Amino acid sequence: MTRLLFKLRALFQRAQLDADLRAELEHHQTMQGRRIGLGSSLYWQEEIRSQWTFISIEALLADLKTAARRLRRDRAFTAIAVLTVVLGVGATTAIFTLINGIALRPLPVPAPAQLVRFVLTHLPPTERHWVDGRPVPARERSSVSFPFYQVLTRHDSIFSGFFATAGTGDIHAEYNGIPRQVNFGVVTGSLFEVLGIQPQAGRFFNSSDDIEGGRAGTTWPAVISDRLWTSMFQRSPGAIGATITVDRAPFVIAAVCPPEFKGISPGIDRDLWIPLSSTESVFPLYKWRRQPGVGALRVFARLKPGVTPQQAARFIQGISATVLRETDDPGHNPEASRYWRAMQLETRSGQNGFTPLNSYLEPLTILIAAVAGVLLIAATNLTSLFLARAAARSHELAIRVSLGAPAHRLRRELLLESALIALAGVVAGYAFGQWLSRALQALGSSPTTAVNLDTSFDLHTFAFLAVTLLAVTFIAGLAPAWRAGAATAARLKNKSGSLRLRAALIILQTGLSLALIAGAGIMTASLRSLLAEDTGYDHEQSVFLWPDLFNAGISRERMPRAYQSIAARLRALPEIAGAGWTDLIPLAGGLRSTTIEIPGRDMPLAQRHVFLMNVGDGYLSGAGVALRAGADIEPQSANRPTFIVISESAALHFYGSIHNAIGSRLKLNNAFVQISGVASDAKYHNVREAHPLVIYAPYWLSQTRPGFSLALRYRGSRQTAIAAATRVFQEEAGRLPFLEVRTIQSSLSAAVSRERLLTWLLSSFALLALIISATGLAGLLSFMVEQRRRDFGIRLALGASVRHIRGLILKHSLLLTSAGLGFGALLSYLLRRSLDAYVFAITTADPRVWLGGGVLLLLAAVLAAVSPAWRAGRIDPAPMLRSQ
Amino acid sequence: MGIRHNELLPGTLDLMILQAVERAPAHGYSIMESIWAGSGELFRVEEGALYPALHRLQLKGWLKAQWGASEANRKAKFYELTAAGRRQLVLERKRWDRLAAGMTRLLES
Numbered sequence: 003m004t005r006l007l008f009k010l011r012a013l014f015q016r017a018q019l020d021a022d023l024r025a026e027l028e029h030h031q032t033m034q035g036r037r038i039g040l041g042s043s044l045y046w047q048e049e050i051r052s053q054w055t056f057i058s059i060e061a062l063l064a065d066l067k068t069a070a071r072r073l074r075r076d077r078a079f080t081a082i083a084v085l086t087v088v089l090g091v092g093a094t095t096a097i098f099t100l101i102n103g104i105a106l107r108p109l110p111v112p113a114p115a116q117l118v119r120f121v122l123t124h125l126p127p128t129e130r131h132w133v134d135g136r137p138v139p140a141r142e143r144s145s146v147s148f149p150f151y152q153v154l155t156r157h158d159s160i161f162s163g164f165f166a167t168a169g170t171g172d173i174h175a176e177y178n179g180i181p182r183q184v185n186f187g188v189v190t191g192s193l194f195e196v197l198g199i200q201p202q203a204g205r206f207f208n209s210s211d212d213i214e215g216g217r218a219g220t221t222w223p224a225v226i227s228d229r230l231w232t233s234m235f236q237r238s239p240g241a242i243g244a245t246i247t248v249d250r251a252p253f254v255i256a257a258v259c260p261p262e263f264k265g266i267s268p269g270i271d272r273d274l275w276i277p278l279s280s281t282e283s284v285f286p287l288y289k290w291r292r293q294p295g296v297g298a299l300r301v302f303a304r305l306k307p308g309v310t311p312q313q314a315a316r317f318i319q320g321i322s323a324t325v326l327r328e329t330d331d332p333g334h335n336p337e338a339s340r341y342w343r344a345m346q347l348e349t350r351s352g353q354n355g356f357t358p359l360n361s362y363l364e365p366l367t368i369l370i371a372a373v374a375g376v377l378l379i380a381a382t383n384l385t386s387l388f389l390a391r392a393a394a395r396s397h398e399l400a401i402r403v404s405l406g407a408p409a410h411r412l413r414r415e416l417l418l419e420s421a422l423i424a425l426a427g428v429v430a431g432y433a434f435g436q437w438l439s440r441a442l443q444a445l446g447s448s449p450t451t452a453v454n455l456d457t458s459f460d461l462h463t464f465a466f467l468a469v470t471l472l473a474v475t476f477i478a479g480l481a482p483a484w485r486a487g488a489a490t491a492a493r494l495k496n497k498s499g500s501l502r503l504r505a506a507l508i509i510l511q512t513g514l515s516l517a518l519i520a521g522a523g524i525m526t527a528s529l530r531s532l533l534a535e536d537t538g539y540d541h542e543q544s545v546f547l548w549p550d551l552f553n554a555g556i557s558r559e560r561m562p563r564a565y566q567s568i569a570a571r572l573r574a575l576p577e578i579a580g581a582g583w584t585d586l587i588p589l590a591g592g593l594r595s596t597t598i599e600i601p602g603r604d605m606p607l608a609q610r611h612v613f614l615m616n617v618g619d620g621y622l623s624g625a626g627v628a629l630r631a632g633a634d635i636e637p638q639s640a641n642r643p644t645f646i647v648i649s650e651s652a653a654l655h656f657y658g659s660i661h662n663a664i665g666s667r668l669k670l671n672n673a674f675v676q677i678s679g680v681a682s683d684a685k686y687h688n689v690r691e692a693h694p695l696v697i698y699a700p701y702w703l704s705q706t707r708p709g710f711s712l713a714l715r716y717r718g719s720r721q722t723a724i725a726a727a728t729r730v731f732q733e734e735a736g737r738l739p740f741l742e743v744r745t746i747q748s749s750l751s752a753a754v755s756r757e758r759l760l761t762w763l764l765s766s767f768a769l770l771a772l773i774i775s776a777t778g779l780a781g782l783l784s785f786m787v788e789q790r791r792r793d794f795g796i797r798l799a800l801g802a803s804v805r806h807i808r809g810l811i812l813k814h815s816l817l818l819t820s821a822g823l824g825f826g827a828l829l830s831y832l833l834r835r836s837l838d839a840y841v842f843a844i845t846t847a848d849p850r851v852w853l854g855g856g857v858l859l860l861l862a863a864v865l866a867a868v869s870p871a872w873r874a875g876r877i878d879p880a881p882m883l884r885s886q
Numbered sequence: 887m888g889i890r891h892n893e894l895l896p897g898t899l900d901l902m903i904l905q906a907v908e909r910a911p912a913h914g915y916s917i918m919e920s921i922w923a924g925s926g927e928l929f930r931v932e933e934g935a936l937y938p939a940l941h942r943l944q945l946k947g948w949l950k951a952q953w954g955a956s957e958a959n960r961k962a963k964f965y966e967l968t969a970a971g972r973r974q975l976v977l978e979r980k981r982w983d984r985l986a987a988g989m990t991r992l993l994e995s
Contacts, residue, residue, distance in 0.1 A: 022963070026914060029962045030933055033915035046934040050941045 023047050062418075065411065069418040079391060080423065082777075083384055087427020088434055089770055090380030091470055093373040095435025095463075096442060097763075101366050102462050103268055103455030108353040110262040112198040116305040117352035118314055120154065122146065126341035128607050130595070137595075137611050144356070147297030148278075148290050150329045151190075154301060154347075157321050160309045163196035163209075165189065166299040167266065167356075168278055168290070174553035174740065175274060176247040177234050181553065183740055184230060186248070186274040187265055188281055194225070194257075196304045197266075202228070204242035204257035211277045214291065221245065222280035223256035227265075230273040231258045248276065250553060251284045266302075266355030269443075269455040286558070294331040302352045315349050322347040359453065362446065365760045368836055369767075372521065375514045376767050376774070377470070382507040383778040384478035388420060389504055390785045392482045413483040420479025421471075428471045432463075445762065446755060501789070504782050505818055511775035512822020515768070516855050517830045522768040523851040524837055524844060525761040531843035532754050537589065538684030539746045540626020543579070544715045545723065546587045546744040549731045552708035554739035562706040564734050566638070569620055571730050572714065577722055580715040582621030585701055587711050589749040593687045598697065599669040600656055612652060613686040613694060614670075616701035622647065622681055624713030632664040632679030638702050645678035646670070646700070651693035653680045670699060689750060690842055711744075757840050776862040783815055783870035791877060799879035811871035812864065819863035823856050895985070899939050901978040902929065904948065904971060911966035913956055914940060940965055948974050 027043060073080045108114035122143045130137035146154075155164045168188040175184045191211035194201075207223040216222055224246065226234070235241035244255050253276060265272030276284070278299075282291065290297055305314050326343050334342060392399070399412060436457060443453040481503060556564045565583050572581040586592035597610040615621075619637045622629060630650055648656075653663035660680045667676050686694045701710070716723030724743060732738045751758070787794070794807050834846045844851075906917045906924070918936055921929050943949040948971030956962035967975065 025961065026937065026963050027933075029913065029956070029960060030915050030937075032960065033913075033956075033958075043933075046938050049938045 019051065023050060061411075062414070065415050066418055066422075069415055069422055073419060073422055076391070079387065083387055083423045084426045084430065086380045086383050086387075086774060087424055087474055088431045089774065090373075090377035091428050091431025091467075091474070092434030092438055093767055093770065094370070094377050094470060095432050095467070096438035097366055097370045097373050098466050099435065099439045099457040099463065100442060100455060101363065101370065102460070102466075103457055104357060104359050104366075105354055105363055106462050107268065107456055107460060109197070109266055109268070109355050110199075113304075113307075114353035115311070115351075116307070116309075117197075118303055118305060118311060118349040119144065119352040119356060120146070120301045120303070120318070121348055121350055122345045123348050124344055124346045126338075126345070128341070128597075130611060137608075145298050145300055147294055147329075148299060149292065149294040150297065150325075151299050151301055153325055153328045157325065160306055160314060160317050161303040162306045163192055164301060164303045165193040165196045166278070166301045167193070168281070168298050168300075170267070170270075170272065173274070174249055174550055175234075176553075177244065181740070182234070184273040185271065186276065187272045188278055189275050191277045191279070193275070196302070197263075198304070199260060199263055201225070201257035202260050203231075203239060204255065206257045207277050212279055214279060214282070216277075216279055216283075221252050221254045222277060222283070224248065224253035225257045225259060225275040226255055227259050227263075227271070227273045228261040229264075229271065248274070249284050251280075253280070264454075267357040267359075268355055269357050269359045269453050271452070271454050294329060300356055311349070311351065318347055318349050359446075359455075362756060362759070365756050365840065368760065369763050371836075372518055372764055372767050375518055376771050377474070378477070379511045379514050379771050379774050379778075381474045381477035382511055383774055383781075384420065384423065384474070385481055386504045386507050386778050386782060388416065388478060388482035389485070390781060392416065392485060393785070393789075416483040417475065417479045420482070421475045424471050424474040424478065427474065428467055432467060442759070442763070446759060501782075501786065504785075508775070508779050508782055508818045509822040509825055511771075511778055512819050512859055513825030513829050515771040515775045516823055516826025516859055517833060518764065518768040518771045519855040519858060520826075520830050520851050521833075521837060522761070522764040523854055524841060524846055524848065525757065525764050527844045527848070527851065528840065528842045529754060529757050529761045532689055532757060533750060535685075535689050535750075535843070537689060537746055537750070538627055538682060539588070540715055541746050543717070544624065544626040544713065544746065545720055546584075546590075546625075546711050546713055546746075546749075547724065547727055548587065548709075548711040548742040548744065549728075549735075549739040550709075550741070551731065551735050551739050554731070554735035554737040556708070556735050558708060561708055562702065565618060565706065565710060568712070568730055568734055569618060572712075572727060573620060575726055577716055577718050577726060578714065579717055580620055580623030580626075580713075581727075582624040582713055583618035583701060583710045584621050584625075584713055585616040585707075585710055587744050587749065588615070588625070588684065588686050589689060589746060589753055590744060591687075591753065596671065596697075598656075601667060601669065601674075603656075605656075609655075611695070613696045615686070615696060615698050616704060617698050618701055618710075621713050622698065624715050625684070626715050627684045628682040630680045630682050631660050632677070634679055635698065635700050636678075638700065644673070644675045644700065644703060646675045647679040647681050647698040648677055649681055649694055649696040649698075650683045652695040652697065653677075655693070655695055670697065671704075673703075675699065675703075689753060757842075760837075760840055772858065772862055776866045779815060779818065779863060780866040780869060782818075783811055783867055784873065786814065787811065787870045787874045794874050795877050795879040798877060804875035807877075808871040808875045811874050812867045815863045815867035816860060819859055823859060826855075826859075827852070897978070897981075899931065899935065900943060901975070901982055902931070903936075903939060903943060904967065904975040904978060907949065907965050907967055908972075908975060911952070911954075911964040913962040913964050915962075916956075917965070943971070947971075 129140040131140045170187045172183045173186045191207045192209040194206035447453045569581050572578045594614045596614050619635045653660045657663040685691050902921050906920045949965045954964045
């Protein structure tokens with residue numbers, strides 16, 4: 003150990019060492035009174051120097067130079083090898099940077115590891131998540147109510163502070179009369195002080211802004227992002243103190259965030275933050291301060307310095323029961339209360355914040371496995387290339403071995419060559435991967451939310467690239483290096499060993515390719531059926547319009563009248579076939595679920611979950627949903643019993659038949675309603691729903707708020723219909739509203755974005771794998787032709803037909819591929835469950851996929867054999883025979 | 887002419903050098919001299935063997951070197967035993983004793 007340190011020091015103080023040696027020699031000569039022979043003194047000086055230095059480093063550098071020179075000379079080989087690595091590494095890096103950006107990279111705040119977030123587990127058995135159109139028991143809830151937050155923040159002994167975030171989304175913000183839509187976040191005032199970030203201008207709002215009603219006599223403060231500061235205020239310092247209008251309420255800009263801070267949801271950039279307490283005046287319908295039940299606050303806290311996340315977890319475990327007892331709603335019945343208190347409060351790491359992009363993590367994990375397969379194919383192709391080269395150099399290597407070159411030097415030289423190739427490939431592959439990951443983010447963005455993950459170089463990326471580099475170097479270089487080291491003249495003459503190894507690699511590659519192709523095939527078929535699925539709406543002649551009427555000038559009080567008047571005016575137009583309002587656009591991600599009670603029927607709770615849609619009269623006709631029986635929802639009027647419409651599946655599920663359902667009563671939100679009609683099934687939340695249980699209730703049963711959407715069915719062109727509707731909106735509101743246009747097609751396509759990402763990438767990776775392994779196969783076959791040149795020549799001379807020789811090559815190619823297909827089938831069988839969650843209307847065992855994949859690979863095998871077989875047939879036997 | 891270092895048993899040179907600097911730090915030339923004188927003008931260690939050995943022992947951590955002024959008031963590099971070197975000297979001495987005793991027994995039997 004000390005020896006290593008001495009040597010390391012000497013490495014950097016080479017001049018010092020030499021001077022020391024000279025001085026010592028001089029002193030010795032003076033003492034001795036005679037000069038030492040120059041030759042001998044040089045000799046022992048060199049010996050001393052060699053003791054002090056790493057001989058191996060210098061030899062390594064020499065070997066590195068040799069390797070580099072050799073690669074420069076073999077330009078074609080180097081180019082192909084590097085390109086192979088670039089493709090493999092590029093794909094892997096792209097996927098990795100996405101995963102890194104979503105789940106690994108900490109927030110750009112001081113000491114992010116000290117942040118935790120809170121979740122509730124052991125939820126009541128009645129609590130459901132909707133997955134793929136089916137309710138499944140929920141395991142974890144990450145949002146709580148404000149009273150819960152208040153109770154939690156009292157248990158602060160190990161925390162230096164708490165904050166919570168509520169709703170996010172796009173909101174109307176105006177400055178100087180210029181309106182725009184910005185992505186905003188509602189947060190407790192404590193957010194910035196707990197995160198510990200400093201504004202680049204102004205002062206952040208803080209926990210003193212969390213009081214009800216705000217600070218007396220002041221306008222609500224807002225914080226803006228660096229980006230909004232640029233686009234709205236051209237970075238003017240006058241922005242601080244300026245008043246902007248957010249959803250028709252005034253806010254004063256208090257501070258500008260530092261450029262690197264874009265909110266706590268990685269990938270989704272926020273531009274505006276407003277204090278939670280201000281929402282009582284901005285959204286008066288949003289009641290949260292005193293409702294102890296379910297809320298929408300995501301709670302985070304910062305641990306005091308020195309407190310570890312493990313200690314925090316234990317602490318929270320200890321107070322969990324107390325917190326739940328203190329937050330139990332007095333209105334709970336005994337059962338609900340028992341369920342409530344059975345829950346557990348737990349902590350999770352908060353250092354990555356919380357992003358809706360989390361739902362992409364699972365498909366990305368599947369993809370990283372897929373790209374690792376591509377990389378493996380690329381690396382084994384490299385192995386094959388190196389083996390071929392080593393065989394071509396066998397003569398040279400054998401001579402060097404017999405001249406006494408040590409085996410480890412030869413091995414190292416070959417490993418260095420593969421390391422150089424891998425290094426070049428990884429560097430270029432990283433750049434390619436960065437580009438690819440930006441392209442993927444564009445693909446994952448919707449018109450409203452741009453995905454913008456931080457993909458800059460960091461320690462994770464470095465570690466990832468380093469591991470990739472080592473893996474490629476060793477997979478590609480180890481076998482050839484080992485063989486070269488073991489080279490002796492005799493053994494190198496026998497090349498069948500290298501051929502066998504390369505054949506095994508081809509089988510491995512073909513197998514991996516088949517697994518990828520099959521995955522891509524399954525996803526492609528599944529995506530096509532998803533997009534072509536009959537949703538129950540009129541895809542051709544219907545459109546959903548989402549106008550921001552509130553900010554265009556219609557007050558909350560006037561909204562119900564405006565809704566009615568707009569729908570009536572539009573229905574009167576000749577180009578409009580139907581129009582009606584809804585509080586949410588189907589299949590667009592929104593969801594409202596509730597449980598109903600049917601008088602006289604005792605059904606378990608789990609079977610009483612329904613989707614709820616608050617609609618106006620004319621909605622069904624506007625969306626193109628057919629009425630199967632009975633009557634549609636009637637226009638609002640006093641003194642009439644409340645009628646609702648239910649979906650066909652709901653009628654069958656609850657009443658056994660459509661006929662029985664009509665006229666029946668049920669209890670919805672603690673009030674009795676009567677079924678007036680049954681609508682044909684239309685998918686509500688997810689295209690995978692087989693039997694959507696939907697209740698269409700008149701929206702005037704609950705509060706009529708701004709933000710409804712209009713379902714519009716038209717005759718003629720969509721443009722004309724939208725123009726007509728826009729005209730009516732503008733006349734009613736006085737101003738042109740921001741308008742979002744959604745069609746069922748566009749919602750579908752947005753809803754299957756994860757599936758599309760998977761399909762798209764799996765297909766490109768499968769294609770990549772196919773190309774790489776086909777080139778590998780072609781390489782192996784031409785190598786085989788070279789090796790058996792004499793053999794083929796003699797056969798041709800003895801009268802074998804060219805056809806026969808070519809047939810041999812083709813047979814070999816097909817044989818290898820078939821073996822690979824067998825291996826691939828086995829591999830795919832082991833992986834068969836991984837895609838289940840994304841597959842629709844096709845099973846992973848679909849024979850079309852497997853046959854298609856197999857045929858594709860066999861076709862590639864034939865193609866790969868074309869050029870080698872052609873050359874084998876063109877061998878001229880004459881020189882062969884003469885040279886013997 | 888005495889016995890040259892390449893006629894010695896391996897390891898013997900290290901023992902001689904460690905022994906030579908046991909009492910006080912010494913520079914290369916004086917180590918050479920003291921081995922020559924101390925062995926009754928028997929062992930002649932040449933500079934070509936001495937200096938590489940000195941550096942080797944230094945790398946092993948048994949000797950440490952320092953520049954100082956020699957008796958003739960010239961700048962010279964002085965070598966002295968480290969704690970590890972002192973332990974090594976004891977070991978080497980024991981080893982030599984065993985070797986010599988065995989050799990003697992063999993020759994007298």
